[in-house]
Amino acid sequence: MDPMNPESGLKSTWIPRNPNKTTQISPTEFAQQIHQHPLIANLLLKRDINTLEEAASFLKPTLKNLHDPALLPGATQAAQRISQAVLNDQPIVIYGDYDVDGVTASTILYHTLNLAKATVSCYVPHRIDEGYGLNSEALSHIASGDWHQDTENKIFNRQPEDPATPPLIITVDCGITATEQADLAKQLGVDLIITDHHHFDAENLPNAHTLVHPRIPSSLPTPYPFGDLCGAGVAFKLAWQFARIHHNLDPNSGSLPAPFRNLMIDLISLVALGTIADVVPLVGENRTLTTFGLSRIKNTPFPGLNALIDAAKLRDEKVDAYHVGFVLGPRLNACGRMGHARNAVFLLTIAQGNQAKHIADFLTQENQKRKEIEREIIEQAKQQIEAAGDNSPNHRAIVIGADDWHKGVVGIVASRIVETYHRPTVVLSYQPDGSASGSARSIANFNIHAAFTACSEHLTQFGGHEAAAGCTLPQDNVPAFREALINHCNDLLTEQDLSHTIKIDGEIQCSEINLQLFQIIHSLSPFGNANPKPKLILRNVTLDRPPNRIGSEGTHLSIHIKQNNRSMRAVGFGLGELAPKLAVGMNLDIVFSPAINNWQNRLSPDIHILDLKILSPALIP
Secondary structure, eight states, X not given: OOTTSOEEOSSOEEEEOOOSSOOOOOHHHHHHHHTSOHHHHHHHHHTTOOSHHHXXXXXXXXXXXXXXXXXXXXXXXXXXXXXXXXXXXXXXXXXXXXXXXXXXXXHHHHHHHHHTTOOEEEEOOOTTTTOSSOOHHHHHXXXXXXXXXXXXXXXXXXXXXXXXXXXXXXXXXXXXXXHHHHHHHHHTTOOEEEEOOSOOOTTSXXXXXXXXXXXXXXXXXXXXXXXXXXXXXXXXXXXXXXXXXXXXXXXXXXXXXXXXXXXXXXXXXXXXXXXXXXXXXXXHHHXXXXXXXXXXXTSOSOHHHHHHHHHTTXXXXXXXXXXXXXXXXXXHXXXXXXXXXXHHHHHHHTOXXXXXXXXXHHHHHHHHXXXXXHHHHHHHHHHHHHHHTTTSTTOOSEXXXXXXXXXXXXXXXXXXXXXXXXXXXXXXXXXXXXXXXXXXXXXXTOOHHHHHHHTGGGOSEEXXXXXXXXXXXXXXXXXHHHHHHHHHHHHHXXXXXXXXXXXXXXXXOGGGOOHHXXXXXXXXXSOXXXXXXXOEEEEEEEEOSOOXXXXXXXXXXXXXXXXXXXXXXXXXXXXXGGGGGOXXXXXXXXXXXXXXXXXXXXXXXXXXXXXXXXXXXXXXX
16 A cells, blocks of 8 residues: 555545554565564564564563563652551552542552551542542541541541551552642641653652652663553552562562462453553553453452453453453443442452442443433534534534533543544533533544643643543633634644544455464454554455345444455444445455454454445446
């Protein structure tokens, strides 16, 4: 494919996937070096993997690939302070975010400190009442001894012997921009350890006891080798380093005691949950953590996680990134969106037996409610977009809002709007106090956090990263903010950027398709950010039977294709509407995702159509 001449399918624009790094080696040469099929070599090269060592690490990730936690900026100092608190029986409070990453990060530190016999509890802010991040009112409340008497504070292993003792507070998945709150902590006489992975202002970092973050400047001789850990990944590295320091170990003085070593291994499944749900790049350490974590996720000793898997009916499934992103993750997120995320933290930390089952079932019900509310808002949002002309080429961003849109659901709605209209989208919920708060989602290669920075004069506060962000602003500022964001996006985006684009990894012939090849392709999983599911193209195949619409409502497409005497079936999920455009004898190009079909324990290669291009009309009989 020529990158200068994109191809147009019936649904999308097709362009080749190009690596970020240039390399002189060809797929054929690389295939010989790594002893793989040329298609596999090509897929690796497209993902910037072009050495034998990188290929070995990617194809067979092991825990030996993980970097020493002592290299993580702030981890050693934080671990020393936490160990001191444990030895002195100082209460420790984990302050976490309310999404899956924050919930799993809180859970990781809780289990680690509980095993160390610390006096530990978790605080989770209410998404709607308190909002994202470390807030001053909560910080003051936690610093007081009164907090331990709250009837709603159910996530703790024991009450402190002296409630008046100031706690050590550790944030997870938040806090790196909380300069005001860090100053307040010092005024309150409380040591604050901030662990986070989000964007920060290097010139305005919080004056906390310790900052633990993979990308902040540090006194270490070299930067941390991998800057894309999620909050749960950072918490895991801190837990690992704490376990070492608490037992007076260093990387060369032996392994952890068996209970801690076993716990660290079990916690990796929680890291996998947070990593996939937070949509961080699934390469490097994240690939190692998710691959290993998913392989063990059904075999951990955590009753709440097991109950969640059972409630989602995944006990007999091989849990993969899809199940985390679309089955388990939404359930954990649902209680934070619809109510209070502390239920999810309680499930993964304290809950046992029937109680764990009850909470897991409750999260499933909450997730169903969330879906119903989401559908209603999406329908209203689409009407608002089309009435305002925000789907026109000269409106390259969308800003919409309403009084009755649930604050906990606007982020998901923004994602769905981006899928439909393919432009940066902000969805706002208007509050009775005259403010508007909401979430933004972006398209590939457009930094929504930078866009918010460019429009910051209209915002009260904002935060996030390249792909997703949140903001608060006065409702009176919404028209000016909308205009500023649209102008900013109009300057940086082209009309072509607004069309849905499929990046093609390579071409294949029907004769090359077999189960073994597709199984090797599947071994490149887990797929996600920075390691997308491969997309291949079949050129000039012939439709040799009438197309069928399948599914209860005819939503999906089933066709039979032929190329050089090889006939195959292909399925397009959600593409049933294309059936009337197709007829026997047509020549087609097909972009598809290779899959493996498991029917009654019989495996076969499967073609999942993503888009079609009609090359020639049907032959007239």
